[in-house]
Amino acid sequence: MLVCALEKDGIEPEDVVVISARKINDPWLDKFGYHLAYPAKPRQTLLGQWPFISFYRSAARLIREAINARELSHVYIVNIENLLTNHLLLMTAERQDVEVALVVEGIFNFQEITPRNRARWRWVVKPSLARLLGLRWHTPVGHLSGAFEPGICRVVSFTEIGLKAPADKVDVLAWQPVRPSVVPDPRALVVVHTGLWQWMDQDAYLHVARAFVRWVERENFTRIIVKHHPHVGPGALEEMLPPHETWDTRASMENLASEVPAVTVAGTCCTALVTLKMLRPDLRCIDVGADFYCEAAYHGDHSVEHLLMGAGVEVVSIGRPG
Structure with a gap:
């Protein structure tokens, strides 16, 4: 979905900085100008977050540099529940010349996923953890994708069927059918x-x-x-x-x-x-x-x-x- 959005916006991969929110092993990430990789598989417990502290610190510095860059024109995020994407949305509010797009990440965007769908400890801990890491934080109150946030200009999706987003923000980049290369x-x-x-x-x-x-x-x-x-x-x-x-x-x-x-x-x-x-x-x-x-x-x-x-x-x- 990100690749489709970049192509539509005329942005070359070498001009893009990517910060992964999950551990992704895919050769296409090597095409981008810089990729800060997530260090391990995500963990669902509070203590399990400790090994990721240095990653978040590095990401915070990288975001600060990117927001201050005059050349910055587009920001693409996948949700507003992650410490980094939440911070990024708040930071871009100061750059009226930057378009913020939400890139649909999956079924999550087609369900009514709100804070009640996540462990309560996350919303208790995240404000303090954000301050510790030098990040801004605003606890989400609605859909965790962020599609309804005023700072999100566009919601890029592969379909509009059941998508949880304002209709005037939806940008459908439909995928064309492919031919099978093997006989199923x-x-x-x-x-x-x-x-x-x-x-x-x-x-x-x-x-x-x-x-x-x-x-x-x-x-x-x-x-x-x-x-x-x-x-x-x-x-x-x-x-x-x-x-x-x-x-x-x-x-x-x-x-x-x-x-x-x-x-x-x-x-x-x-x-x-x-x-x-x-x-x-x-x-x-x-x-x-x-x-x-x-x-x-x-x-x-x-x-x-x-x-x-x-x-x-x-x-x-x-x-x-x-």
């Missing part, structure tokens, strides 16, 4: 893992995982290929699946769209199901459990179902436990 096997399944297990209790997640396995077994696939999430572990589902192989790649599913070796791709609350259906309309993309995980993980917000079904993804209901 109609009896094979690609499972795309997600980090959904982080947002619900163990019993609830196990209900989703067991239902997913039952669906896989009913479909009677002859080959199962697992694609891991690039940033988080697979949760309990990995060990519960029938015998399978791993698609050993760090590339995103979007970049692998032409190479998908199966007709069917399935997951739970996964952006790739939507983007793959757009890039490869010939694929059968399946979401398992939205009726339940929307209740268990997202406080009853069923917004994601509008995106999934609007994009042509099949939604398999699993009901409640028992």
Whole structure:
């Protein structure tokens, strides 16, 4: 999405400074003028944030230099809940000549994700931590993407279906379908893992995982290929699946769209199901459990179902436990 936005805005990669908010191993990052890499996989506990202190200090200095640069014309952020993106939005308020765009990062932007969806300790600790790091901080009060913030001029997305953003800000940069470079096997399944297990209790997640396995077994696939999430572990589902192989790649599913070796791709609350259906309309993309995980993980917000079904993804209901 960032690459598409840069191309539309006529900005060359060598003129861009990138600060990663996640550990991303992708060769395309080498094309940019400077890349400050996130040092490790993100951690969800308070004490787990300690190893990242030096990274945030370096990022704060880099942001200060960038904001003071006369040549700065565009800023692209992915949300306002991260210490750095929150600080960046506040800093750019002093530069009326700079356009701030929000780059859609995934399903998150199509759900009603607000502070209640995050651990309370984050909102207690972040103001003090921001001051310690020399960062400005404003606790978000609405959607954590920041799409409704007055400082955000534009929301760059691959679709407007169900997008949580003011209509007059939305800038859809639609992806064109790609041709398959391999013949997909109609009896094979690609499972795309997600980090959904982080947002619900163990019993609830196990209900989703067991239902997913039952669906896989009913479909009677002859080959199962697992694609891991690039940033988080697979949760309990990995060990519960029938015998399978791993698609050993760090590339995103979007970049692998032409190479998908199966007709069917399935997951739970996964952006790739939507983007793959757009890039490869010939694929059968399946979401398992939205009726339940929307209740268990997202406080009853069923917004994601509008995106999934609007994009042509099949939604398999699993009901409640028992």
